[in-house]
Amino acid sequence: MKIKNTFGLHFLMALLAVLFLCVHPLMSSYAPPLKFQPLIESMDGTTKEQAEKIATISHALQGNAIFFIGASEVATSRDEPYAVYNYLNNDLHRNVVAFGDSFDDSITHFLLLSRFKDSLNANSKVVLLLAPDSFYSTGVPPTIFANNFPAPVFNPLMQDEQTRPFLVNYLRKIDKKQTSHLTFEQMKISGWDLDNIWQEVSYEFARFCTLIKNDWLAMLHIVPSPAQPWPVQPAVAITPDWDRELAHARKLNEARQESADTLWMDKSVYEPGEKPEVWDDSPVEPEQMKAFRAMIQLLKERHVQVVVIIDAINRRAVQNPELVQPAVTQTTAILKENQIPYLDMYSMPYQDGWNWDRLHPTDLAWIPMDRFIVESFK
Numbered sequence: 001m002k003i004k005n006t007f008g009l010h011f012l013m014a015l016l017a018v019l020f021l022c023v024h025p026l027m028s029s030y031a032p033p034l035k036f037q038p039l040i041e042s043m044d045g046t047t048k049e050q051a052e053k054i055a056t057i058s059h060a061l062q063g064n065a066i067f068f069i070g071a072s073e074v075a076t077s078r079d080e081p082y083a084v085y086n087y088l089n090n091d092l093h094r095n096v097v098a099f100g101d102s103f104d105d106s107i108t109h110f111l112l113l114s115r116f117k118d119s120l121n122a123n124s125k126v127v128l129l130l131a132p133d134s135f136y137s138t139g140v141p142p143t144i145f146a147n148n149f150p151a152p153v154f155n156p157l158m159q160d161e162q163t164r165p166f167l168v169n170y171l172r173k174i175d176k177k178q179t180s181h182l183t184f185e186q187m188k189i190s191g192w193d194l195d196n197i198w199q200e201v202s203y204e205f206a207r208f209c210t211l212i213k214n215d216w217l218a219m220l221h222i223v224p225s226p227a228q229p230w231p232v233q234p235a236v237a238i239t240p241d242w243d244r245e246l247a248h249a250r251k252l253n254e255a256r257q258e259s260a261d262t263l264w265m266d267k268s269v270y271e272p273g274e275k276p277e278v279w280d281d282s283p284v285e286p287e288q289m290k291a292f293r294a295m296i297q298l299l300k301e302r303h304v305q306v307v308v309i310i311d312a313i314n315r316r317a318v319q320n321p322e323l324v325q326p327a328v329t330q331t332t333a334i335l336k337e338n339q340i341p342y343l344d345m346y347s348m349p350y351q352d353g354w355n356w357d358r359l360h361p362t363d364l365a366w367i368p369m370d371r372f373i374v375e376s377f378k
Contacts, residue, residue: 034059035228038085041075041101042147043112046211050152056097061116063123064230065095066377069109070129073311073360074100082249082366084127084373092238092374095231103144105134106288107166110295114163115153120302125377128295128308129369131359132346133279135288135327139170142179151183158185162294169287237378242371249363253353256362263317266356276319277358284327292331296338307376308335309369312345314355321346343372 032048037056045053060067068074068084077083081090085098099112109128113120140148149157149167157163171182171189181203182196190196218225257267263276299306310328313321328346335342345354345368354365361369 033227034230036095036097036230037228038089038096038098039074039078040097040099042144043150043153044147046207046214048211048215050150054152057099057112058116058119059230060095060097061119061124061126063121063125065097066125066127066373068096068098068100068127068129068373069104069112070098070100070311071104071131071134072100072102073129073131074098075102076360077366080361080363080366081252082245082363082370084366084370087366087370088373089231092240093231093234094237094374094377095233100129101144101147103134103137103140104148105137105140106130106292106295107170108140108144108148110291110298111157111163111166112148112153113295113298114160115157117298117302120299120304122303122305124302124304126299126304126306127373128306129311130292130308130331131311132313132324132327132331133359135284135292135331136282136324137288138285139173139287142174142182145170145174146180146182149186151185154183155185166287166291240371240374242367245370246364246367249367250353252363256353256356258353258356260316260352264314264352264355265317265358269357276317278319279321279323281323284330289327289330293334296334296340300338300340305377306340307373308340308342309372310342310344310346311359312348312350312354312361312365314358315350316352317355317358341376343369345369 032052032055034055035052037053040053040056043050043053057067059065066084066088074083074085078086081087083098085096088094088096113126139145154167157167168189171186174182174190176190176193176196179196179199181199182190184197184200187193187196187200214223214225217223258264262270263274296306308331310331313324315321324346328344332342332344345365351364353362356362
């Protein structure tokens with residue numbers, strides 16, 4: 001009996017210790033203070049991190065920042081001084097929140113903006129960066145889907161008659177063997193699988209442990225967690241000298257050692273002897289264009305101030321870039337129909353040095369994008 005009592009006491013003490021460790025992290029995770037985040041690559045993270053991202057995007061879309069949404073062009077430019085979220089925030093002191101990472105497409109953009117549609121209004125400023133090749137995608141990889149549509153994003157979208165079909169269609173065709181994890185609500189649609197269930201349980205447990213760890217590391221000042229208050233806009237807007245900025249960007253780009261010998265790609269990316277890539281001939285995916293049209297309609301209905309940039313493609317490193325012309329033609333037709341200003345860098349005469357590989361922009365390409373955005377939202 002004494003052994004049983006001792007064991008019960010130790011178990012109770014351990015349980016109380018665990019509860020003590022969890023109370024503060026759990027309480028602080030549901031309504032964290034507003035945090036300014038210039039770059040958000042996905043909606044993945046702990047409960048607190050997800051709440052912070054949702055609050056940041058919502059506040060930005062209410063008219064408190066320019067919201068810039070794209071794909072890998074966004075995330076891969078974090079070290080480019082002229083990337084919009086670097087240059088406008090740091091040099092012009094214009095608030096910009098950017099979202100995007102690899103494989104994000106028009107369906108992802110439409111669903112994400114729909115999740116925040118209650119924040120959209122006449123003060124909202126949105127920039128859509130379109131990659132023409134993304135309109136040929138049959139959908140994002142399952143891991144990217146999981147990162148962008150955790151429960152706080154996914155569940156509200158399932159209640160929306162316009163967004164629900166896109167999610168259901170995707171989940172019914174998903175390759176379960178390629179998933180990193182799916183929420184239980186998503187598994188109701190994709191079908192139950194023991195491996196997926198175990199993945200989700202493991203993922204949620206790891207997320208919970210990370211939440212507890214991060215909170216205590218911050219409270220004990222072991223890992224600093226500085227406040228990131230929303231920046232105050234200057235009373236007088238800074239007017240850039242675009243010629244000087246372009247000259248500076250050209251100087252910065254010299255470090256890439258791009259030339260005709262490297263197909264005007266960064267020398268560190270170019271493989272010796274590499275030839276211009278030949279793209280497959282395939283039709284525009286109807287679902288992508290359907291989502292793009294729905295997104296434009298959503299933004300127009302909410303009276304959002306929106307502009308669009310169509311990304312440049314390195315015409316020295318792609319042998320047949322004209323294959324994506326149908327996507328450009330269809331998207332620009334929709335933009336003209338809705339009287340939305342756009343910058344079509346795909347159709348402009350290609351400037352050597354605009355890309356550091358086949359698709360991703362250098363500082364030289366960011367300059368015309370920055371200028372277009374600044375002049376659009378004076």
